[in-house]
Amino acid sequence: MSDNSSLRTPSQRIAWTATIVVSTLVFIFLIAPILAIMPLSFSSSAYLTYPLPGFSLRWYDDFITSPRWMNSLKNSMIIGVASTLLSMVLGTMAALGLAQWKSRFKPLVLAFVLSPVVVPGVITAVGLYFFFAPIGLTGSYLGLILAHTALATPFVVITVGATLQSFDTNLARAAASLGASPLEAFRRVILPLILPGLASGALFAFATSFDEVVIVLFMAGPEQRTLPREMFSGIRENISPTITAAAVILTTISVILLATLEALRRRNERLKGSGG
Amino acid sequence: MTTTSLPGANAQAEVPLKRRLRRAERTRQVKALALVLPLLLFLLFTFAGPIAGMLWRAVEDWEVRQVLPQTTAALASWDGKDLPDEKAYAALASDILAARAAGTVPIAAKRLNYALNGFRTILTSTARNLKAVPEPGTAKETLGKINPAWRERATWTTIKDASGPITGFYLLAALDLTRNADGAIVAAPPDQAIYRDIFLRTFLISLGVTALCLILGFPVAYLLATLPPGRSNLLMIFVLLPFWTSLLVRTCAWIVLLQSKGVVNDSLHWLGIIDAPLRLIYNRFGVCVAMTHVLLPFMILPLYSSMKAISPAYMRAAASLGAPPLTAFLRIYLPQTLPGIGAGSLLVFILALGYYITPALVGGAADQMISYFIALYTTETANWGLASALGAVLLLATVLLALVYGKLVQGQQVTGGMKN
Numbered sequence: 001m002s003d004n005s006s007l008r009t010p011s012q013r014i015a016w017t018a019t020i021v022v023s024t025l026v027f028i029f030l031i032a033p034i035l036a037i038m039p040l041s042f043s044s045s046a047y048l049t050y051p052l053p054g055f056s057l058r059w060y061d062d063f064i065t066s067p068r069w070m071n072s073l074k075n076s077m078i079i080g081v082a083s084t085l086l087s088m089v090l091g092t093m094a095a096l097g098l099a100q101w102k103s104r105f106k107p108l109v110l111a112f113v114l115s116p117v118v119v120p121g122v123i124t125a126v127g128l129y130f131f132f133a134p135i136g137l138t139g140s141y142l143g144l145i146l147a148h149t150a151l152a153t154p155f156v157v158i159t160v161g162a163t164l165q166s167f168d169t170n171l172a173r174a175a176a177s178l179g180a181s182p183l184e185a186f187r188r189v190i191l192p193l194i195l196p197g198l199a200s201g202a203l204f205a206f207a208t209s210f211d212e213v214v215i216v217l218f219m220a221g222p223e224q225r226t227l228p229r230e231m232f233s234g235i236r237e238n239i240s241p242t243i244t245a246a247a248v249i250l251t252t253i254s255v256i257l258l259a260t261l262e263a264l265r266r267r268n269e270r271l272k273g274s275g276g
Numbered sequence: 277m278t279t280t281s282l283p284g285a286n287a288q289a290e291v292p293l294k295r296r297l298r299r300a301e302r303t304r305q306v307k308a309l310a311l312v313l314p315l316l317l318f319l320l321f322t323f324a325g326p327i328a329g330m331l332w333r334a335v336e337d338w339e340v341r342q343v344l345p346q347t348t349a350a351l352a353s354w355d356g357k358d359l360p361d362e363k364a365y366a367a368l369a370s371d372i373l374a375a376r377a378a379g380t381v382p383i384a385a386k387r388l389n390y391a392l393n394g395f396r397t398i399l400t401s402t403a404r405n406l407k408a409v410p411e412p413g414t415a416k417e418t419l420g421k422i423n424p425a426w427r428e429r430a431t432w433t434t435i436k437d438a439s440g441p442i443t444g445f446y447l448l449a450a451l452d453l454t455r456n457a458d459g460a461i462v463a464a465p466p467d468q469a470i471y472r473d474i475f476l477r478t479f480l481i482s483l484g485v486t487a488l489c490l491i492l493g494f495p496v497a498y499l500l501a502t503l504p505p506g507r508s509n510l511l512m513i514f515v516l517l518p519f520w521t522s523l524l525v526r527t528c529a530w531i532v533l534l535q536s537k538g539v540v541n542d543s544l545h546w547l548g549i550i551d552a553p554l555r556l557i558y559n560r561f562g563v564c565v566a567m568t569h570v571l572l573p574f575m576i577l578p579l580y581s582s583m584k585a586i587s588p589a590y591m592r593a594a595a596s597l598g599a600p601p602l603t604a605f606l607r608i609y610l611p612q613t614l615p616g617i618g619a620g621s622l623l624v625f626i627l628a629l630g631y632y633i634t635p636a637l638v639g640g641a642a643d644q645m646i647s648y649f650i651a652l653y654t655t656e657t658a659n660w661g662l663a664s665a666l667g668a669v670l671l672l673a674t675v676l677l678a679l680v681y682g683k684l685v686q687g688q689q690v691t692g693g694m695k696n
Contacts, residue, residue, distance in 0.1 A: 020499065022496075033529035033530055037528065050539055084515065089316065090314055094314070097309060097313075099308075106311045111318065126650060150323045231522075231524040243528055254520040
């Protein structure tokens with residue numbers, strides 16, 4: 001409050017206080033559910049209620065020893081990593097191309113490339129279900145990887161594209177004038193400079209696949225069930241505390257992703273200088 | 277060479293240079309396009325193709341055509357005024373016998389039953405009781421004896437309407453419309469007219485969630501945009517952490533909090549505010565709370581970036597010109613946040629329209645949104661035409677809103693809502 005030196009009148013101070021009070025309540029609303037679920041995973045009771053009767057790691061033990069949960073974690077990793085790699089290749093190429101391409105159709109192409117983010121998950125899932133079933137891609141890892149790649153690539157195009165916008169193309173020209181082949185110029189000049197953008201694109205892509213459940217619901221066979229899919233059926237059937245353990249594991253992964261992203265952003269800002 | 281020829285030589289050298297430049301530029305453009313092409317082809321296969329396929333399913337009509345080919349052909353010239361002629365009856369009898377042998381009667385029965393309730397019984401009972409090909413000239417009488425429905429014009433118009441190859445039937449049904457025996461578009465019978473209510477419900481829930489997000493998100497975005505960067509970055513974690521936390525985790529958390537023996541009910545009971553637990557989940561309240569929680573960051577982030585761009589000098593200028601704080605806020609600050617409000621609200625509304633997981637897990641039967649019915653008709657009842665038609669309507673609404681959104685954020689940074 002004291003940092004807002006322009007507050008002079010009482011009514012301004014009241015408005016500012018109100019903003020702080022309301023914002024605090026909203027922050028509590030945003031964070032409390034995520035915090036509330038965590039201690040329950042360490043409860044010795046099978047009931048998801050407070051106060052906790054005692055501390056226990058039995059639900060984590062349950063998670064680790066359950067073939068069902070471990071298989072779903074493995075599937076999430078396989079599908080997440082594979083679709084991240086694929087979307088990085090496709091998305092980075094497209095972002096590089098779009099940065100150079102001059103055409104009046106460019107906004108149209110960009111809109112098309114970004115559209116998987118906007119189209120409701122159910123529509124994409126139903127379309128894929130009809131389209132992939134006759135060619136044997138439902139109930140397969142490949143089908144899910146392709147579908148998740150389609151959803152994740154827009155984020156790669158956005159993040160890498162944003163990095164390329166601040167990229168000085170003269171550097172590529174300088175490399176060329178010094179005798180570098182286009183591939184060498186890319187590898188030794190462009191790539192190191194856009195690497196933070198690529199890394200955040202990869203994190204976005206992985207997070208997109210790791211959290212996706214609607215397409216998995218339609219397309220995965222029993223073999224390909226991912227962690228969110230397993231949580232979905234767990235929540236539907238009965239909420240055992242094992243789900244809260246899974247939730248804590250998922251949240252931990254999100255926090256790691258978020259922290260990495262934040263570190264990348266800070267590094268980027270430092271490189272750009274304080275003005276950036 | 278003489279000096280007089282120099283200007284001419286210069287002009288000759290200039291043309292190839294220009295051409296070379298143009299050619300180099302063209303090569304560059306082709307290379308650029310070649311880099312984008314793999315993604316375009318990939319999305320054609322994994323996104324655009326499947327959606328086009330779904331749209332096609334919303335209008336294709338193959339079942340009756342395939343199972344009753346002779347009937348379809350015989351009815352092609354029927355004007356639909358009286359009962360069809362003996363030829364159509366004979367064709368139907370022969371089609372039914374062939375379909376019974378091939379086991380395809382249920383395919384046509386299912387499709388016809390969508391259009392006329394009870395048609396399944398008409399067709400299966402006829403298939404069961406038709407012993408042999410009727411004697412020439414007696415098909416009409418034979419079929420009419422097996423099932424009197426064959427003496428009704430509506431039975432036949434239903435077959436004719438369903439004989440493809442394309443149909444507006446599912447799209448009309450998705451809007452609670454149908455064609456009557458005369459081919460006019462009329463309201464569907466009340467027991468089938470549920471989709472307008474579902475669309476309205478989807479729309480109202482999305483609107484409510486958008487309003488809640490705006491009310492809750494505005495002060496937060498204002499606070500984050502006004503505080504010095506060090507502090508606002510720290511507080512930003514409160515927005516970004518939920519944003520990055522799995523949707524399933526957050527939905528699960530709300531179930532834990534809101535269930536009848538959950539944290540909220542227990543606390544209220546302990547405080548003596550309530551005697552019996554309140555019903556906070558598996559109803560509209562639970563859906564709105566959980567969806568608002570999920571979508572709030574999508575409102576705060578665009579609002580934040582639009583507010584961040586507003587120079588505090590404007591407010592100071594307004595104050596120095598004698599505007600009271602409220603007037604300055606309403607007339608100077610608020611109008612400048614309108615693009616952010618518009619972008620955030622549209623984004624939240626678009627995302628809310630297509631929501632499936634959260635209402636499916638925390639909603640009751642009366643809170644399911646359109647996505648739920650699309651999923652239901654696809655996987656449970658296999659009414660793919662209707663699922664696709666409902667999907668087409670939802671897609672149309674989304675695309676229209678996305679176009680408005682695109683116009684709105686044009687010029688603003690594309691990543692406005694995406695951080696980084």
